Amino acid sequence: MSAPLSAGDGMDSGNLYGVGVGPGDPELMTLKAVRRISASPVIGYFAARGRPSNARRIAEDLITEHHRELRFDYPVTVECLAPTQSYEQMLLGCYDEAAARVEEELLAGHDVAVLCEGDPLFYGSYMYLHNRLADRFTAKVIPGISSLTAGSAAIGRPLACGDELLSVLSGVMSADDLKTSLVACDAAVIIKLGRNLVKVKSVIESVGLLDRAYYVERATSAAEICSPLADADIASAPYFSMVVIPSAVAGLR
Ligand SMILES: C[S@@+](CC[C@H](N)C(=O)[O-])C[C@H]1O[C@@H](n2cnc3c(N)ncnc32)[C@H](O)[C@@H]1O
The missing domain is CATH 3.40.1010.10 (Tetrapyrrole methylase, N-terminal domain)
Incomplete structure (x- = not known):
């Protein structure tokens, strides 16, 4: 052969x-x-x-x-x-x-x-x-x-600016690891939500970021959904969804 x-x-x-x-x-x-x-x-x-x-x-x-x-x-x-x-x-x-x-x-x-x-x-x-x-x-x-920039475009907010630290996190991470990562950064995108959305939302609330967080589903497609995370009252998110916590300061300058 x-x-x-x-x-x-x-x-x-x-x-x-x-x-x-x-x-x-x-x-x-x-x-x-x-x-x-x-x-x-x-x-x-x-x-x-x-x-x-x-x-x-x-x-x-x-x-x-x-x-x-x-x-x-x-x-x-x-x-x-x-x-x-x-x-x-x-x-x-x-x-x-x-x-x-x-x-x-x-x-x-x-x-x-x-x-x-x-x-x-x-x-x-x-x-x-x-x-x-x-x-x-x-x-x-x-x-x-990438979905990262599509997410910030969907909510119409700057993702990060100046010396800010942006973290990309996964909904699969444990609640403790998510918490540690969120307090260590200025802005964040959390991908891979699925059934982790409830955990992700409660961690974001526990670190005082719920009022800055957005839920974005199927960004840029005809089926795009975008709302403050506080209003996203669902137990499980589809695969193509993310949470965006944009810059706290970029909108203020
Ligand atoms: C394996 S990652 C792939 C990322 C992809 N390569 C990119 O550059 O965006 C899949 C995750 O990205 C996020 N994602 C991808 N496209 C998305 C979209 N259009 N809207 C919201 N989230 C999206 C979701 O969190 C999904 O679970």
């Missing part, structure tokens, strides 16, 4: 592109992202099993019958795991499998554009493909407008 081809074996490998498609509004894709998606024969994207991909939805007007699509399904969390399995292990397996599918295309000489909601390297799944493939193939990143 012949050895698998790799870059430099006489056949030109394709290039890998991590393409940021922005936070939701298709008009917020960069010109470079639009050009790259249109020019790439293969389009990849991650999605929750059984659900449409948000990144693909943002770019859908650019995807034609001339593109081949590689959909990478995340493992489902509610599946019963064997005692020896963890969700983290399953995720690693999912990334390995996705990287192997992309590698096959690259070795065949096809360029692959992997769509990523927001920016590919800002908490984006593309990074797991980049980490697995960039040492053997040409891999380029096209940055995108």
Whole structure:
């Protein structure tokens, strides 16, 4: 059996592109992202099993019958795991499998554009493909407008100014860690809310920041929702939502 081809074996490998498609509004894709998606024969994207991909939805007007699509399904969390399995292990397996599918295309000489909601390297799944493939193939990143700046635009408040310290926190953090981080910064964005919203809200209230905090859902999309966090009376937030605690002083100068 012949050895698998790799870059430099006489056949030109394709290039890998991590393409940021922005936070939701298709008009917020960069010109470079639009050009790259249109020019790439293969389009990849991650999605929750059984659900449409948000990144693909943002770019859908650019995807034609001339593109081949590689959909990478995340493992489902509610599946019963064997005692020896963890969700983290399953995720690693999912990334390995996705990287192997992309590698096959690259070795065949096809360029692959992997769509990523927001920016590919800002908490984006593309990074797991980049980490697995960039040492053997040409891999380029096209940055995108991230949800962070989409959130502050949605509430119309400066996120941070001057010497202020801005923290990006995760709703998955423990209440104690969230509290410590919030008192140590001047402004914050809390992503990955889901069922953690109740905990996040109560921590924000406990450190006296509730009157400055906003809840933002699906920023920049047609379904955008934006309200003071105090008025967001929901037990569980959808995946594409965040809390923004903007600068305390920027509006005063
Ligand atoms: C894994 S991170 C991906 C961030 C993305 N790469 C970016 O640059 O914005 C996903 C989290 O970002 C936040 N998020 C992404 N897009 C959003 C949007 N349009 N509106 C509100 N939150 C968003 C949510 O908190 C979500 O749980």
